[in-house]
Amino acid sequence: LSAQKEGFRFFMEKEIYEQSRVLADTLLGRLRDESIYFEELDNNLFEGINEIKLCACGTSYHAALVASYLFERHSKIRVSVEIASEFRYREPFLTADTLFIVISQSGETADTLESLKMAKRSGLKTMVICNVDNSSMVRLADASILTRAGIEKGVASTKAFATQVCVLWMLSLFLGGARKTLATEEIKRQIHLLRALPSTVNVENVLHEQLRRLSKRYLHGHGFFFIGRDVFYPLALEGALKLKEISYLHAEGYPSGEMKHGPIALADPELFTIALLPQHMLYDKTKSNIEELSARDSTICSISPLDFDKADDHIRTHLHEDYMLEFFEMMVVLQLLSMEIAIRLGNDVDMPRNLAKSVTVE
Ligand code: G6P
Numbered sequence: 001l002s003a004q005k006e007g008f009r010f011f012m013e014k015e016i017y018e019q020s021r022v023l024a025d026t027l028l029g030r031l032r033d034e035s036i037y038f039e040e041l042d043n044n045l046f047e048g049i050n051e052i053k054l055c056a057c058g059t060s061y062h063a064a065l066v067a068s069y070l071f072e073r074h075s076k077i078r079v080s081v082e083i084a085s086e087f088r089y090r091e092p093f094l095t096a097d098t099l100f101i102v103i104s105q106s107g108e109t110a111d112t113l114e115s116l117k118m119a120k121r122s123g124l125k126t127m128v129i130c131n132v133d134n135s136s137m138v139r140l141a142d143a144s145i146l147t148r149a150g151i152e153k154g155v156a157s158t159k160a161f162a163t164q165v166c167v168l169w170m171l172s173l174f175l176g177g178a179r180k181t182l183a184t185e186e187i188k189r190q191i192h193l194l195r196a197l198p199s200t201v202n203v204e205n206v207l208h209e210q211l212r213r214l215s216k217r218y219l220h221g222h223g224f225f226f227i228g229r230d231v232f233y234p235l236a237l238e239g240a241l242k243l244k245e246i247s248y249l250h251a252e253g254y255p256s257g258e259m260k261h262g263p264i265a266l267a268d269p270e271l272f273t274i275a276l277l278p279q280h281m282l283y284d285k286t287k288s289n290i291e292e293l294s295a296r297d298s299t300i301c302s303i304s305p306l307d308f309d310k311a312d313d314h315i316r317t318h319l320h321e322d323y324m325l326e327f328f329e330m331m332v333v334l335q336l337l338s339m340e341i342a343i344r345l346g347n348d349v350d351m352p353r354n355l356a357k358s359v360t361v362e
Helices: 011-017 019-027 058-075 110-121 136-140 159-178 184-195 205-218 232-247 256-261 283-295 323-344
Strands: 051-056 078-083 098-104 125-130 143-146 223-228 251-255 271-276 299-304 313-316
Touching: 011 019, 011 323, 019 159, 051 058, 051 110, 058 078, 058 098, 058 159, 058 232, 098 110, 110 125, 110 136, 125 136, 125 159, 136 143, 159 184, 159 323, 184 323, 205 313, 205 323, 223 232, 223 256, 223 283, 232 251, 232 271, 232 323, 251 256, 256 283, 271 283, 271 323, 283 299, 299 323
Parallel strands: 051 078, 051 098, 098 125, 125 143, 223 251, 223 271, 271 299, 299 313
Antiparallel strands: none
16 A cells, blocks of 8 residues: 555645646646637536536535636626535525536535435536546536546545636636636636646645644644635635644634634634735735734734735745636645644544545435
């Protein structure tokens, strides 16, 4: 088994390092000069569709939340996001002009699969974004897009999430083109960004080393808040989930602007805040949210390409031309940070206690 790890300590680590390659696979054949091409999609899939409902569990749910921002921004379509285990039992009101999209690494998660069946029974068009060909969901949905992350062994999802967000980003452009809500120039610009994804997620030794050293400081405390705005909010949720899953430390993801409505009462030096501060998304607003926390003595670890002198620790990311590239680089930082904290605590990060890779029972 250790041979398969190819020199990495854990499969999770190997899978984080694989992200550059699997993203290149996920993009392969799908980028044209001025449009996105999905050979697996029928041209009429979006005909008569006025709303998209996304449904998933766990990390895949966080990918769905990211997509809700991208779909509305690029395709000007109403989007709602559902946690599968809630959706199933709440007697949702469904209309035939809704495209129901489930997102699942395995294609077998019981609640997501049942939600898909429910949507089909209600007469909705369905689609799945999945990493496993011929899985139950792929067989059941009207349309499917495969994420090409390869087999993911670590229970905490990393490369599967990266490829999900990549596919959803491409789909938002595909739809923006079809609905004519995005100018060709803008689609071209974003295709150029997508081409930069594989190099954006490359792990540099200096960064990994910095995170390894930093992890020492974040082993004991009252807990963690991961904060961000816009797509960096679901990324914060995902960062907190990663940390919980493998380190067993208490962590919560929160929208930066919402901290003042309650959670800031917890602020003290034992409260660790991991703050996502991208250059190209609500920079000033986010910065002032972090400053409020710093003024109340919360211990801050900021992640940003720009200097930030109110932080106790600062992880400097690269300058990028767009927030989505910042998103992918920060995703890698959060994955490595959780992993290094968990390893330092002596945990088996590939097989965290109480968790399963795929939850096929209820
Ligand atoms: C389990 C896994 C998570 C995963 C979730 C949804 O809880 O431990 O990593 O995000 O299931 O799985 P799916 O295969 O549907 O994406």
